[in-house]
Amino acid sequence: MNEIEKFKEKLKDKGYKLTTQRRVILDVIMENRDKHLSSEEIYDLVRLKYPEIGLATVYRTLQLFEELGIVYKLNFDDGRNRYELYHNENHQHHHLICLKCGAVIEMEGDLLENLEEAIEETKDFEIIDHNVKFFGYCSKCRSRYN
Amino acid sequence: MNEIEKFKEKLKDKGYKLTTQRRVILDVIMENRDKHLSSEEIYDLVRLKYPEIGLATVYRTLQLFEELGIVYKLNFDDGRNRYELYHNENHQHHHLICLKCGAVIEMEGDLLENLEEAIEETKDFEIIDHNVKFFGYCSKCRSRYN
DNA sequence: TAGTTTATGATATTCATTTTCAATTGTCAA
DNA sequence: TTGACAATTGAAAATGAATATCATAAACTA
Known part of the structure; x- marks a missing residue:
């Protein structure tokens, strides 16, 4: 069962309907797995496909997607909600945020396990x-010092 | 040099003026060291002293206080900024937030050191x-299951 | 396909925060 | 101490993200 099928089932399970809008929004989010798009950014991208x-x-x-566990809501303190596709395998949400260029670096692995146990x-x-x-400085910003 | 004196110096250093309003706001924050007051909550408390x-x-x-390192801005995802007095000694901001009762439990110590090094x-x-x-459930909410 | 229910789009609204601007208040030099 | 100048304030308007409203439209089910 591919991702789209799983998506349809999740909706059906809870009595939600499968609409074009929902499918297009999912598409945009899936096409941007690596990003952390804000609601408005998603809106802009969706409008290209569905004006x-x-x-x-x-x-x-x-x-709704957050409720269904399809996306994960992120908060980078920039005053807007951001979303990323929810990964079962990797439910750790560590982000390194560069204070200079604003780059967001993903951190895989759960180095927090020990801490959580404690x-x-x-x-x-x-x-x-x-x-x-x-929060800190990424390698680029550290080398350039601009 | 006590805290008020340090405060006055910090302002002076950067060319900011010492006003009654600023002093009253600092007082309120100092009187609530253990809390994480929102801007509006601080406003309400300040008005009692300075209507x-x-x-x-x-x-x-x-x-301004955040800029001067007098307070630390917290984000508990409740749609409002919260502030706590900045502690030099203990610049770790770990918070345990109960999903049921909303209690915020402080975590002292920096168990994150290893993680940061990595x-x-x-x-x-x-x-x-x-x-x-x-995010999780505090002991009270776990025992009561209400 | 009809009928019921959910979803949508446009718009208005909310709420925290920020901006504007005229009036006020600190600060510092004389 | 005073005056002058810059910084600060309060009130009100403005902003911006997110939510609510409601009539219309589209999905699902029998």
Whole structure:
């Protein structure tokens, strides 16, 4: 079963309808796996394929997708919601954000496991998810110093 | 040199003036060291001491305080900026946020040190600051299951 | 295909935050 | 201490992302 089929099932399961708008929005997100698009950026890209779409539909759909576990909402403190495709295999969301050029570098692997274990023990807190961001300077910005 | 004196110097250093409004806002923040007040919450508390103050002044001042390293801006994804007094000694900002009751539990100590070292080496990324949030269930919410 | 329900698009609205601007208040030099 | 100048303030308007409203349109189900 490919990704589109899974998508259709997820919608059906919860009684949601499969609309052109939802499919187009998913397409745009899948075509930009490596990016962290904001709602408005997604709106702009979707309009290229489906100009009649309304902004509200994009916002609604992104919320729905998050609820369905299709996308993951990110917060880079730039005042807008950003989304990335949800990866089961790799549910760690570490991002390195360059303070100079704004580059966002993905971090694979879960180096946080030890930390989580320690928290669960010492703090008696059951961790469901985490959100980890590191701010600093990427290699380019460090070498250029511009 | 006490905290108020340091505050006055920080302002003077950058050519900012010491106004009653700024002093009152600092007082409120210092009186609530343990909290993570939002801009509006700070506004409400400040008005008790200085009713003539304008909302814009509070917003402006909080921005200024962040710039001066007097406070630290937090983001708990609740759609508003929150601030806490900046602690030199303990510049780690780990927060455990309960998904049920919304409690925010502080985490002292920097269990992230190992992780940061690994990132700096493997990613060639110079870390200046980090923002770490763990979402889950606190002990109260786990025991009650309400 | 009809009928029911959900979804959409346009628009208005909300809410936190920022901007504008005239009036006020610190600060520093004389 | 005063005056002058720049910084600051308060009130109100403006912004910008996100949400709500509601009549119309499109999906799903029998």
